[in-house]
Amino acid sequence: MALPGLSLPGLGLQPSATPTYGGNAPPPTEPAIRREDLPPQSEWRFEAAFGQPYDIRLISGHAELFGVELAPKQTYSLSGCKGAIFTWHGCQLEITGDSESEYSAQETEYAVEWLNLHGMLETAREEAQHDGGPRVLVVGPDHAGKTSLVRSVAAWAVKAGRAPTVLNLDPREGLLAPPGSLTAVAVSSQVDVENSYGITPISGPTTTPVQTPLIYSYPYRTSEKPEIYKALITRMALSVTNRLEEDAVAKQSGIIIDTPGSLNDPKSNYSVINHIVSEFNINLIISTGSEKLLNDLTRRFSANKAADEAIPVLRVTKPGGAVERDAAYMKQLRTSQIRQYFFGNSKEPLNPHSHSINYGELNIYRAKSGADTANNTSMYGGDDDDYSPEMNTASASANFEKITPSNAMTGSLVAIKFCPGNSDEDTLRDSAVMGFLYVAEVDEARKKVRFLAPHPQRWGDRALVWGSWPEAVADLLT
Ligand SMILES: Nc1ncnc2c1ncn2[C@@H]1O[C@H](COP(=O)(O)OP(=O)(O)OP(=O)(O)O)[C@@H](O)[C@H]1O
Numbered sequence: 001m002a003l004p005g006l007s008l009p010g011l012g013l014q015p016s017a018t019p020t021y022g023g024n025a026p027p028p029t030e031p032a033i034r035r036e037d038l039p040p041q042s043e044w045r046f047e048a049a050f051g052q053p054y055d056i057r058l059i060s061g062h063a064e065l066f067g068v069e070l071a072p073k074q075t076y077s078l079s080g081c082k083g084a085i086f087t088w089h090g091c092q093l094e095i096t097g098d099s100e101s102e103y104s105a106q107e108t109e110y111a112v113e114w115l116n117l118h119g120m121l122e123t124a125r126e127e128a129q130h131d132g133g134p135r136v137l138v139v140g141p142d143h144a145g146k147t148s149l150v151r152s153v154a155a156w157a158v159k160a161g162r163a164p165t166v167l168n169l170d171p172r173e174g175l176l177a178p179p180g181s182l183t184a185v186a187v188s189s190q191v192d193v194e195n196s197y198g199i200t201p202i203s204g205p206t207t208t209p210v211q212t213p214l215i216y217s218y219p220y221r222t223s224e225k226p227e228i229y230k231a232l233i234t235r236m237a238l239s240v241t242n243r244l245e246e247d248a249v250a251k252q253s254g255i256i257i258d259t260p261g262s263l264n265d266p267k268s269n270y271s272v273i274n275h276i277v278s279e280f281n282i283n284l285i286i287s288t289g290s291e292k293l294l295n296d297l298t299r300r301f302s303a304n305k306a307a308d309e310a311i312p313v314l315r316v317t318k319p320g321g322a323v324e325r326d327a328a329y330m331k332q333l334r335t336s337q338i339r340q341y342f343f344g345n346s347k348e349p350l351n352p353h354s355h356s357i358n359y360g361e362l363n364i365y366r367a368k369s370g371a372d373t374a375n376n377t378s379m380y381g382g383d384d385d386d387y388s389p390e391m392n393t394a395s396a397s398a399n400f401e402k403i404t405p406s407n408a409m410t411g412s413l414v415a416i417k418f419c420p421g422n423s424d425e426d427t428l429r430d431s432a433v434m435g436f437l438y439v440a441e442v443d444e445a446r447k448k449v450r451f452l453a454p455h456p457q458r459w460g461d462r463a464l465v466w467g468s469w470p471e472a473v474a475d476l477l478t
Contacts, residue, residue, distance in 0.1 A: 031053060031096050031097045031098070032096070032097075032098070033094060033095070033096045034094070034095055035059065035092055035093065035094050035095075036092065036093045036095060036104060037090070037091075037092050038061075038063070038085075038087045038090060038091050038092070038093065038104055039090050039106070040087065040088060040089050040090045041087070041088060041106070041108055041111065041112075042086075042087060042090075042104055042105060042106045042108060043084040043085060043086040043087070043104065043105055043108055043111075043321065044056075044084060044085040044093055044095075044102065044103075044104050045083075045084045045101070045102065045103055045104070045105055045321040046078070046081075046082070046083065046084070046085075046095075046099045046101065046102040047082040047099055047100040047101040047102070047323065048078050048079050048080060048081050048082070048097070048099045048100070049079070049080065049099070049100055050079065050080035050332045050333075050336060051079065051080070052079055052097065052098055052099075053077065053079055053096070053097040054077070054078050054079050054081075054095075054096070054097040054098070054099050055075050055076065055077050055078070055095070055096040055097055056070075056075075056076050056078055056085060056093055056094070056095055056096075057073060057074065057075050057076070057093065057094040057095075057096075058070040058071070058072050058073065058074070058091060058092075058093060059072075059073070059091075059092040059093065059094050060072070060091060060092045061087060061089060061090050061091025061092060062087060062088065062089060062091060063085050063086065063087040063091040063093065064085070064086055064087075064155075065083055065084070065085055065086075065193050066083065066084075066086075066148050066151040066152045066155065067151060067152035067153065067154070067155030067156050067159075067191070068151075068155045068190070068191045068192065068193050069159075070085065070193060075096075076193050076194055077194060077346065077347075078194070079097075080332065080333070080336055082323055082325065082329075083148070083321075084105075084319070084321045086108065086111055105320060105321060107320045108319075108320075109317060110145070110316070110317040110318065110319040110320070111319075113316050113317050114149055114152050114153065114316065115156070117149075117153060117286065117314070117316065118152075118153050118156040118157065121133075121134050121136070121153060121157065121254065122157075122160060124254070124284075125157075125162060125252050125253060125254060128251075128252045128254075132244060132251040132252060132254060133162075133164075133251065133252045133253050133254030133255075134254040134255075134283060134284055135254055135255050135257075135280055135281055135282050135283050135284070136153075136254065136255065136256045136257065136282070136283075136284045136285075136286060137257045137259065137273070137276055137277060137280070137282045137284070137285050137286070138150055138256065138257060138258055138259060138286045138288070139259050139263065139264060139273060139285065139286070139287055139288075139293060139297070140261065140264070140287060140288040140289040140290055140293065140318070141261040141264055141289050141290050141293070142260070142261030142262075142324075143261070143289075143322055143323065143324045143325060144261065144288045144289025144290070144318045144322060145288060145289070145318050145319045145322035146258055146259065146261075146288060146289075147168075147170075147173070147258050148319065148322065149286070149288065149316065150166060150256050150257075150258040151191065151197075153256060154166050154187050154191065154197075154256055155190070155191040157187075157253060158187055158188065158189070158190055158191060159190070162249070162252070162253035163186050163187060163188035163247070163249050163250045163253045164186070164187055164250075164253040164254055164255065164256055165184055165185065165186045165187070165240055165243075165244065165250055165253070165254070165255040165256070166184070166185055166187055166197065166255075166256050166257075166258070167182070167183065167184045167236065167240070167255060167256070167257040167258065168182065168183045168258050169182050169233070169257060169258065169259050169260065169276070170222070170258060170259065170260035171218045171219075171220065171221070171222060171260075171469065172221070172222065172260060172330065172334075173330075173333065173334075173337070174334075174337045174341075175197060175213070175258075176197055176213040176215070177213065177215045177341070177433070177436070178334075178337055178338045178341050178413055178436055178470065179334045179337055179338070179469070179470040180217065180218060180219045180220075180413065180415075180467060180469045180470045181215050181216060181217055181218060181415070181433065181436075182215070182216045182218050182232055182233075182236065183213045183214065183215050183216075184213065184214045184236055184239070184240050184255075185197060185212075185213035185214070186243070186247065186250045186253075188249075188250075194345070194347070195345070195348070214236070214239055214240070214243070214432055215432060215433040216232045216235065216236060216432055216433060217367075217415035217417070217433050217465055217467070218232055219367045219413075219415070219465065219466070219467020219468060219469045219470075220367070220369065220370065220467060220468065220469050221469055222260045222262040222263075223262050224369060224370035224469075225370055225399070226271075226272065228399060228429055229272065230272065230275050231429060231430060232429075232430070233272075233275055233276055233279055233280075234275075234279050235430045235432075237279035237280050239432070240255065240280070255280065257276065257280065257282075259273075259276070264290065264293050266292070266296055270296065270297070270300065273297070274300075277301065277311065282311060283311060283312075284311065284312055284314065285297055285301060285311055285312070285313040285314070286313075286314050286316050287313055287314065287315055287316070288315070288316045288317070288318050289318040289322075294313065294315050297313045298313045301313055331471075334470045334471075334473075335473050335476075338413065338438070338470065338473055338476065339473075339476060341436060341454065342438055342452055342454060342476070350454060352438070352452040352453060352454055353452070353453050353454070353455065353456045354440070354450060354451070354452060354453075355437075355450070355451045355452075355453055355458065356448055356449070356450045356451075357448065357449055357450075357451065358447060358448055359404060359405055359447040359448070359449070360447075361461075362405065362421075362449065362464060363402070363420075363421025363422065363461060363462070363463050363464060364402070364403055364404075364405060364409075364414065364464045364465075364466055365400040365401065365402055365403065365428060365463060365464065365465050365466070366400065366401050366403045366465075366466050366467070367399065367400055367465055367466065367467035367468070368398065368399055368400065368401060369467075369468045399425060399429060400425055400428050400429070400465070403466075405439075405442050405444075405449045406442060406444065407442050407444060409439045409442055409449075409466055409472075410439055410440075410441065410442055410472065410474075411438075411439065411472030411473050411474045411476065412438075412439050412466055412472045413436050413437065413438060413439075413466075413470065414436065414437045414439060414451075414464045414465060414466045415433045415435075415436055415464065415465045415466075415467075416433065416434045416435050416436065416437060416459045416462050416463075416464055417431040417432070417433060417434065417462055417463045417464070417465060418431050418432050418433070418434050418462065419431035419462065419463050420461055420462060420463065421461045421462060421463045421464075422461075423463055428463055428465065431463070434459060434462065435453065435454060435455060435459075436454075437451040437452065437453050437464070438451065438452040438453075438473075438476060439451060439466075440452050440476075440477060452476075452477075
C-alpha cells in the first residue's frame, strides 16, 4: 500500500523477487499492475501519454473523474489523458500501464470549493423564476482548471436531475466536435468517464450517450479573428436562448460557459469577456488562477454597482494538479479528437463513409486567416459595450473566398454549413455546422475530391468552409 500523499510511481507495487532472465531472452512485457489506497478527500493524479495504455479500475469505495462517478470493477482506458481520480470517502484503485507522472495528493481543497459552487448553483436553480437558472461564465488563464471545473459542475448537475447547457468557446479543443469549433450542448444524460460529454449522432447504435450539440465553425486560433468570434457568440446566445425557451428543464438548469485563457489580457479592456457577459446575460462569473483578473472583473462587474446591475465575481482555487499542456501534447490532442470524430474509439469504433465528388458539385469557401484580411481589428480593440455583428459587415465581406479544390486541402477538415452554397458572407459566417468532412485526397487531374464523413448521406448543395485551423492531419488514415 502506498503511503498517502507520498506515493510515487511504482511505490504502490507489492514487493516481488527481482526476476532473472536466462540467455538473451527479452524481459517480459506484461504491464505493471499496482493497487493504490486513497484516503478520503484525496486524488490520484496522472499524466498518461498518447498511444501508451493506461487503465484504471475502481476496486472498492467510490471515486470520480471530474464529477463523473467510476463504476466498480470496470476498466477505464485513460491513455492520452491528464487528470485526477478523486475520492470523497476513500477508495482502492487498480492501475495498469505506464504514465509520465502519477501520484496521490491530499491538497484537494479546490474540490470542496467546486462542490460548494455546485450547491450554490442548485439553490439558484431551485429559486429560478421566469428568467431561468444560473448563467455562469468561467474565466482564467490557460491550464487553470476551467474545463475540469465546468465538467465537474455539469456532471454533478446531471446527477441531480438537471440538464445544464455547457458551452465551449475554446477553438483549440473540441467539445463533441473537432477543434476549430464552438459548441453548445444541453447535457441531459450522465457524462461518460472516457468520452466526457458523449459522442455526436452517428449511423450505428451506441452505448455512450448521444448528444445533439449546436456547433459553429471558428477555423482560427483564438485571437485571430475577433469580429467573427464575437459575431458567433452573438449567434450562439440567440440560438441557446431560443432553445432554452422551448425546454423548461434546460432553462431552469442554466448555462455554464468555458472560455480560453487568451480572453484575459487586460490590454483588451476585457472586450470579449464583456461581450459574452452581455450577450448571454451572465449572472455569475467564476474566476480561477489569477488574482489580477479577479480584481479587474470585480471592479468592472460588481464593485460600486447597484444591486440589480452587479454581477457577482467569485474566486475559485486552481487545482494543484492542473498541469500545463505543451504545444506537442495539444497537437496530439487535436489529432486524437479529429480521429475520434471519424473513427470513434476502441469501445465505440465508427466506420466513416467515403464520398468521391466532382469539383463542379462542390461549393467550397476558404476562411481567410487573420494575416490575409485587411481591416483586421484586434480582439482587444476597445470596449465592447456597443458591439453589434452588423457593424462588421464590411470586414465580414472579406472573410471568405470561393475556391477550387487543390492539393493544399489534403488532410484538412471542412465544415458543412447548414446554409446553401450560394449564401452571402454573413450567412456563411453565422450558419451552424451540420458536420465535418476530412479531405482524404484531391485528384487535380480528374477534378475530384475524396472526403471521409461520419454519415453516409450526402450534404446536397450546402456550403463547405475550409480554414487554417486545426492544422492538416496527414496520417489520419494510417
Ligand atoms: N486536480 C487535477 N489533477 C490532475 N490534473 C488535473 C487536475 N485538474 C485539472 N487537471 C488537468 O490539467 C490540465 C489543465 O486543466 P483544464 O483543461 O481544466 O484547464 P483549462 O483552464 O481549461 O485550460 P485551457 O484554458 O488551456 O484549456 C488538463 O489536462 C486537466 O485534465
